[in-house]
Each structure stands twice: as structure tokens, then as C-alpha cells.
Amino acid sequence: MAPITSSETGNKNGSQKHPHYKPNYIPDHNYVRILDTTLRDGEQSPGAAMAPHQKLNIARQLAKLGVDVIEAGFPCSSKDDFAAVKMIAEEVGSNVDDDGYVPVIAGGARCNEKDIEIAWEAVKGAKRPRISTFIATSEIHMKHKLKKTKEEVLDVACRMVKFARSLGCDDVQFITEDAVRFNYSFLF
Numbered sequence: 001m002a003p004i005t006s007s008e009t010g011n012k013n014g015s016q017k018h019p020h021y022k023p024n025y026i027p028d029h030n031y032v033r034i035l036d037t038t039l040r041d042g043e044q045s046p047g048a049a050m051a052p053h054q055k056l057n058i059a060r061q062l063a064k065l066g067v068d069v070i071e072a073g074f075p076c077s078s079k080d081d082f083a084a085v086k087m088i089a090e091e092v093g094s095n096v097d098d099d100g101y102v103p104v105i106a107g108g109a110r111c112n113e114k115d116i117e118i119a120w121e122a123v124k125g126a127k128r129p130r131i132s133t134f135i136a137t138s139e140i141h142m143k144h145k146l147k148k149t150k151e152e153v154l155d156v157a158c159r160m161v162k163f164a165r166s167l168g169c170d171d172v173q174f175i176t177e178d179a180v181r182f183n184y185s186f187l188f
Contacts, residue, residue, distance in 0.1 A: 023171040037067040052084035059088040067092040074108040075122035085122040093126025106130035134175035
């Protein structure tokens with residue numbers, strides 16, 4: 001198989017051109033959208049905490065790699081994480097290349113208004129901001145961690161996604177926490 005040339009892709013570096021970004025839709029069924037969690041999930045490993053400038057440097061490299069979505073962090077967890085996510089959104093998330101590529105910058109938030117407001121404040125400076133909100137959906141977490149029924153969890157999830165949208169965020173990702181132990185019929 002011959003390598004793809006820049007004349008075939010329409011861009012100068014010869015890589016596959018990113019399709020037009022629209023939340024929850026990929027126009028080219030052969031395109032794989034890459035979401036990187038290094039700056040959020042990767043930091044949960046013992047000893048892997050990063051300073052804001054380190055997170056910004058990694059985000060710059062992820063953008064150079066052409067990553068579609070960068071989960072920049074969990075802004076409500078600390079002032080440093082808020083600052084890092086905001087810097088990444090304003091710099092990396094606003095730097096549109098010659099081909100029109102700019103990564104989506106996501107901020108994580110639990111399903112509560114305070115977290116969602118803080119996440120929005122951190123990512124709204126990006127060209128493509130996203131709020132990634134989550135809530136536990138396994139029986140054990142709903143009962144012992146959240147102390148909520150299935151109906152209450154469903155209600156909170158729906159209200160908080162609507163709340164995130166009401167702030168002006170057009171790209172809201174909903175995540176089910178502890179999904180490996182969930183009840184499939186409830187999740188669906």
C-alpha cells in the first residue's frame with residue numbers, strides 16, 4: 001500500500017485530514033476520533049501529579065499529534081488543575097492550524113452544578129469546549145456512594161446535562177462511572 005501524499009489529503013504534512021467537527025457525529029465512517037485522557041485519568045496514578053505548565057506542554061504535544069479530544073483535567077479538584085485546564089483551553093484549544101484543526105478541550109465534572117460551572121469557566125475559552133460530566137451507575141455505587149435510587153440518578157444525570165447545555169456548552173459528554181458493574185437494562 002502506497003503512503004498517502006499531501007496532494008491526496010489536501011494538507012501539507014501528508015496525514016489524514018480531520019473531518020469537520022460536530023459533537024456526536026463523524027461524517028467519515030472510516031475516521032477514528034481519538035480522545036486522550038492523559039491529563040485527567042493519567043494523573044490519578046500515584047506519583048503522576050503534574051504542574052500546570054507540565055500539563056500545558058503535554059497538551060501542546062497532543063495537539064501536534066492531531067488528537068481530536070484532549071481531556072485537560074478535572075477543574076474543580078484544585079486551583080492548579082483549574083488553571084491548567086484554562087491555560088490549555090485558551091492556548092491549545094484556540095490554536096487553529098492551516099487545515100482548520102483545533103482539538104476539543106474537555107473538562108471533567110461530577111453531576112452537580114458547582115462542578116459543571118467550574119468546568120465551563122475553565123474550558124469556555126477554547127474554540128471547541130466540552131464538559132464531560134459523570135455519575136455512578138453501578139448498584140453498589142448508587143446505594144453506598146451516592147445513596148440514591150436508580151430513578152434519582154437518572155433524574156440528576158438528565159438535569160445536569162441540561163444544566164451544562166444551559167451555560168452555553170454545545171458539546172456535553174455524559175459518562176457512566178463504574179460502568180463495568182452496571183445493570184445493562186438500567187444503563188440503556
